[in-house]
Amino acid sequence: MDVTLSGSLTRVVPIEETSQIGHARRVAQQVAAEAGFDTTDAGRVALVATELATNVLKHAKGGELHIAALDGIGARGVEVIAVDRGPGFNLVDCLPDGFSTGGTRGEGLGAVKRQSDVMDMYADPRGAIVLARLYPKGFGKADIRFGASHHALHSEEVSGDGWALALDDQRIAAIVVDGLGHGEAAHEAARVAVGTWLAEPMEDPVTLMGALAQAMLGGRGGAVALARFDARTAGLRYAGIGNIAGSVHLPEGSRGLASHPGIVGVQTRRAQAFDFPQVAGRLLVMHSDGLQSRWSLKDYPGLVSRHPALVTALLHRDFCRGRDDATVFAIRLEATA
Incomplete structure (x- = not known):
């Protein structure tokens, strides 16, 4: 698959x-x-x-x-x-x-x-x-257990954020991007980033970040976070530049995922990837800075075990800043076969 x-x-x-x-x-x-x-x-x-x-x-x-x-x-x-x-x-x-x-x-x-x-x-x-x-009748088993709440600033027709997801039998890869500012120029920066990533989504995040930086040159630029989970090793590889927030969660607690300062495509620096072992079964959450950063799923007992789309909708409800585009993405880190 x-x-x-x-x-x-x-x-x-x-x-x-x-x-x-x-x-x-x-x-x-x-x-x-x-x-x-x-x-x-x-x-x-x-x-x-x-x-x-x-x-x-x-x-x-x-x-x-x-x-x-x-x-x-x-x-x-x-x-x-x-x-x-x-x-x-x-x-x-x-x-x-x-x-x-x-x-x-x-x-x-x-x-x-x-x-x-x-x-x-x-x-x-x-x-x-x-x-x-x-889903249409006959496709009841089509669902992928992820959530994505993706909203433009209330005065805009397009969002400067973007997200994408790729799956094969054993791996999950995801991108969340926040084009600098909002409006058409930010939307174009996010579109270029997502389109470039979709060409080789399972590539190493450091290599991909370099490709995104080249593709986004001459545009608005933006913050980008890339995650790749491999069920065969139960490990997560994560790279971020800019203010996309990432974290992994279990009922007993959570762990933040580090990003470096910068603007991909403008203030370009070589990305550094971080490896997180033994994260199988955890919930990965990534979001743009349209969402407040100070939240904890421990304040919502049992939520971390529910469908990831409930998590993204609730976080948007309770922590959206209301003055920028806002995107929240979540997926359970597990084999998809």
Whole structure:
């Protein structure tokens, strides 16, 4: 299995009043159509978006739906994530049909579970995150367990950040890039970096960083972090220049991944890679500086063991600075075969 993918922007639909439920449904159908879903499968996506938006409005009194197309193994899918800020709910109780905290018939999350190929949730008094991923019928095993929350600054149509992921049977490689500043020039810098990396994603990170520096010369430049995990050795090789933050996590704690100062393509310096042994099973998180750096998954008991897409959505919810593009990427470090 050889898979390479890079992401589009996450579409954020506010859910603050009833008319926005219909808008969320239409956005979800549009994303499904762009992903190649037929009418029947696009209808499943629309139903999930409707139910999640309705739940947000009735039980949390407002929040957002995050909607994105995503690549899986052999098929494109659609991700719909409901994000709210409270009061949260009991995960064990809320899935069976008939349970409701809002005086309704309590069929919403049960319907979401039946229609989705992947569903996961996290809730505490600070709020809830509900993840649903859908693929065309017959591709239910297409999902790759990663998360990517990718947002442009609210005044921009494009993001100056970028990310990409590559997999084979035993290795995982990832890039997160933050073009200097924001807007079109930063977007172009990120596009060049990701495109260059995708040509040889499993190459050594130091060699790749040199290639990126050459490709990005003459442009805005940016911060770049590269990670490559090999399940055969259980080791992670990591190289970063600039302010992309990286870390690996287990329930009992986390470890930061070092980057060097500089701007790839402008203030070019030779990268240095760091090797981290015995990281199999850990969660790798990488993010641009659109996210605050002072957060800890230990403040969210059990979250590190859930689907990585819940982690990225929650970190964006609670730690987005709101004054720059923001990208959060997460994946479990394990064999993919």
